[in-house]
Amino acid sequence: MAVGGSASRRAQEARRQERLLREQWQAARQQARRWEAADEGERRVAAQLLVLTARGWRLLVDRRWPGTRAANVDMLLVGPGGVFVLDVKNWRSAPEISQGRLRAGGEARDEHAAKLLAVTKAAESAVASLGMSPVAVQPLMVFAGHRVDAALGRIRLLGEHEVGPALLSERLRLPAASVRAIADLLERVFPEYEGSAVPQPQPQPQPQPLPPSPAQPQEDLSDGLFDLDGLREAALDETLRAPIEQWMTFLGPDQVALVRRNWAGPARISGPAGTGKTVVGLHRAAHLAQRTTGRLLYVTFANNLPRVQATFLKTMSPAVADRVDFRSLHSWAQEFLQDRGVPVRLHGDKAETAFSLAWKHVGRDSRLTEIDPAPGYWKEEIDHVIKGRGITSFEEYATVIRRRRRASLRRVHRQAVWALYEAYEALRAERGVHDFNDVLSLALAEARRRTGQHRYAAVIVDEVQDLTLVGVRLLHALVGDAPNGLLLVGDGQQAVYPGGFRLSEAGIDIRGDRGQVLRTNYRNSKEILDTALAVVAEDSFEDIDGLRTPGRREVDLTYHDGQVIRVARPTPAEHDQALLEALHGLPPAARADSAVLCPSMRAIGRYQRLLERAGISVCLLEHYDGRPVDAVKLGSYHRAKGLEFKRVYLPEYDATLTDSSRAPDTEASETGRERDELSRSRLFVAMTRARDVLWLGSVDR
Numbered sequence: 001m002a003v004g005g006s007a008s009r010r011a012q013e014a015r016r017q018e019r020l021l022r023e024q025w026q027a028a029r030q031q032a033r034r035w036e037a038a039d040e041g042e043r044r045v046a047a048q049l050l051v052l053t054a055r056g057w058r059l060l061v062d063r064r065w066p067g068t069r070a071a072n073v074d075m076l077l078v079g080p081g082g083v084f085v086l087d088v089k090n091w092r093s094a095p096e097i098s099q100g101r102l103r104a105g106g107e108a109r110d111e112h113a114a115k116l117l118a119v120t121k122a123a124e125s126a127v128a129s130l131g132m133s134p135v136a137v138q139p140l141m142v143f144a145g146h147r148v149d150a151a152l153g154r155i156r157l158l159g160e161h162e163v164g165p166a167l168l169s170e171r172l173r174l175p176a177a178s179v180r181a182i183a184d185l186l187e188r189v190f191p192e193y194e195g196s197a198v199p200q201p202q203p204q205p206q207p208q209p210l211p212p213s214p215a216q217p218q219e220d221l222s223d224g225l226f227d228l229d230g231l232r233e234a235a236l237d238e239t240l241r242a243p244i245e246q247w248m249t250f251l252g253p254d255q256v257a258l259v260r261r262n263w264a265g266p267a268r269i270s271g272p273a274g275t276g277k278t279v280v281g282l283h284r285a286a287h288l289a290q291r292t293t294g295r296l297l298y299v300t301f302a303n304n305l306p307r308v309q310a311t312f313l314k315t316m317s318p319a320v321a322d323r324v325d326f327r328s329l330h331s332w333a334q335e336f337l338q339d340r341g342v343p344v345r346l347h348g349d350k351a352e353t354a355f356s357l358a359w360k361h362v363g364r365d366s367r368l369t370e371i372d373p374a375p376g377y378w379k380e381e382i383d384h385v386i387k388g389r390g391i392t393s394f395e396e397y398a399t400v401i402r403r404r405r406r407a408s409l410r411r412v413h414r415q416a417v418w419a420l421y422e423a424y425e426a427l428r429a430e431r432g433v434h435d436f437n438d439v440l441s442l443a444l445a446e447a448r449r450r451t452g453q454h455r456y457a458a459v460i461v462d463e464v465q466d467l468t469l470v471g472v473r474l475l476h477a478l479v480g481d482a483p484n485g486l487l488l489v490g491d492g493q494q495a496v497y498p499g500g501f502r503l504s505e506a507g508i509d510i511r512g513d514r515g516q517v518l519r520t521n522y523r524n525s526k527e528i529l530d531t532a533l534a535v536v537a538e539d540s541f542e543d544i545d546g547l548r549t550p551g552r553r554e555v556d557l558t559y560h561d562g563q564v565i566r567v568a569r570p571t572p573a574e575h576d577q578a579l580l581e582a583l584h585g586l587p588p589a590a591r592a593d594s595a596v597l598c599p600s601m602r603a604i605g606r607y608q609r610l611l612e613r614a615g616i617s618v619c620l621l622e623h624y625d626g627r628p629v630d631a632v633k634l635g636s637y638h639r640a641k642g643l644e645f646k647r648v649y650l651p652e653y654d655a656t657l658t659d660s661s662r663a664p665d666t667e668a669s670e671t672g673r674e675r676d677e678l679s680r681s682r683l684f685v686a687m688t689r690a691r692d693v694l695w696l697g698s699v700d701r
């Protein structure tokens with residue numbers, strides 16, 4: 001479309017909105033004047049809000065607060081932007097916020113904020129019965145006669161001129177039917193006082209676009225009491241705002257209950273892929289941020305996921321988004337050490353060199369090669385078993401249960417591993433560098449040294465199965481067993497790293513209702529989920545609570561179409577051509593919601609070149625932050641963890657599966673079986689990222 005065409009259409013829309021708003025504004029002013037129960041300040045606020053009622057909002061004025069004898073609620077407003085609980089103030093002095101306290105005219109006014117928060121809580125409880133998350137209910141204090149735009153915790157403070165435009169600028173959360181259902185419910189829960197009704201205009205049908213008319217002279221609608229300007233600006237942008245995702249406002253009943261629950265100590269949410277664990281974690285973060293004054297830490301193992309999750313929270317609950325730190329565990333730990341003045345020199349490459357030398361000196365001619373000749377297996381043993389569990393003596397290592405490690409090691413083998421470990425540590429220390437595990441161990445020692453001095457009110461850990469035991473101990477040390485302090489979210493079936501641990505080994509005791517399981521998959525279609533589950537059907541797994549669970553799990557599905565497309569070609573070139581054809585066949589907008597996922601860095605490099613040469617824009621997952629970009633996403637199975645896409649393409653998806661992996665009864669070494677199992681888990685994770693289409697490419701050699 002020509003640029004000139006779209007600019008003229010936009011100007012036409014602007015004129016239409018202007019005309020509509022003027023009519024609505026005239027009507028609102030008349031109605032506000034007729035509202036006799038209110039004083040002048042309230043009438044001016046009402047006029048701003050009554051304009052919204054002509055644009056699909058419902059305004060409930062002067063309602064009784066259930067469960068109290070005399071207390072009232074000034075206004076409840078329900079509209080496309082969510083639910084707002086309003087307290088209108090006609091104070092002579094402007095409000096001031098200082099050190100988290102509300103003041104006016106030199107006096108403390110905290111009780112007004114406390115009352116508004118209590119009413120908001122009552123409104124949250126009411127709408128929870130409709131599946132609405134508490135994060136979509138927002139308290140507002142509106143000041144007649146003042147210009148204000150500030151925040152006091154979760155309460156937004158707005159002046160009479162600011163309130164209308166601010167509400168009109170909210171992202172679209174509720175469709176018209178939900179607005180009606182929620183307003184009807186609130187009308188019942190917060191009954192009307194006698195004679196308090198404000199006459200409400202019926203939403204007017206939106207007029208059809210008119211042909212462009214010559215510019216009309218601007219009628220001055222401002223009569224000293226009322227002011228249209230701010231609303232005009234916000235209304236012009238209204239049509240451009242995209243609605244936010246449904247799950248950012250409405251949850252399943254089991255999810256809402258978890259978001260709002262009070263836990264007396266550490267808690268855990270588990271459940272199969274796609275059951276909304278992260279969604280609950282994000283709503284919980286927003287909910288806790290609304291209820292506390294401290295900061296929250298939301299941690300995952302992966303580097304790119306925190307950026308995506310931060311973007312989601314900002315969209316979902318902008319008022320509290322800056323109170324939650326989204327971090328990957330290692331980057332957070334490094335910063336923590338830096339803040340505490342603990343020297344740390346993380347150098348992955350030099351640490352790798354130290355290991356290679358140690359392998360050369362004491363590994364490759366040792367008894368370890370009887371079990372597995374590849375140094376990688378023994379590097380994992382050091383990383384995930386010895387250092388990952390914080391083991392510092394041979395006596396401890398000699399008897400430790402090596403969770404999720406298949407090869408059984410006799411004492412001589414453990415001695416050989418220990419010799420390798422000691423050589424590695426000596427060579428690493430000689431180079432004066434730390435590895436990733438050292439960073440966590442140092443941070444744990446520091447966190448334990450100064451307990452009670454940590455700045456987090458709560459810590460939420462997502463994809464907890466990816467962490468090591470030391471990592472989990474570290475996060476536990478930040479909040480201890482405080483009520484609502486630690487929440488662990490994850491699924492043992494999606495473990496993509498070797499080794500493992502049990503929560504009891506981290507000193508975390510999850511009792512009774514503090515261990516919760518979600519069971520409804522909201523993401524995948526049946527066909528896609530069945531295909532993914534078939535890969536891990538024979539792999540039972542032990543989760544961090546120590547329970548063994550079969551690979552094929554019972555999951556409830558939400559009705560949802562989707563398909564698996566299998567493409568087999570005789571040569572890699574023909575296979576790649578089929579992938580390109582599939583991507584070229586998508587409308588440009590659909591590419592943005594598609595991902596090509598690969599098992600290795602080499603494959604990523606290869607497919608990046610292939611796609612770019614074919615003129616397909618690519619966004620690497622390591623640069624993706626959850627905001628829409630007009631490009632196909634490309635990344636590893638690991639980096640896709642926790643994410644989802646409408647279409648997922650897995651080129652040569654079966655190349656990492658060995659024969660024993662395809663047919664698990666086939667003969668394979670213990671370490672080979674362990675590797676195969678991990679490959680299947682990773683493939684399972686990649687497949688379950690697909691919502692609507694899963695494309696499986698293979699080469700029939």
Ligand SMILES: Nc1ncnc2c1ncn2[C@@H]1O[C@H](COP(=O)(O)OP(=O)(O)OP(=O)(O)O)[C@@H](O)[C@H]1O
Nearest residue numbers: 247250251252273274275276277278279522523642
């Ligand atoms: N209540 C809900 N209503 C509608 N959609 C939902 C709801 N809860 C979750 N979803 C959808 O399901 C998807 C999966 O949710 P989420 O990523 O939280 O699952 P998960 O259990 O963390 O998945 P995984 O373990 O596979 O990473 C969400 O992105 C969202 O699209």
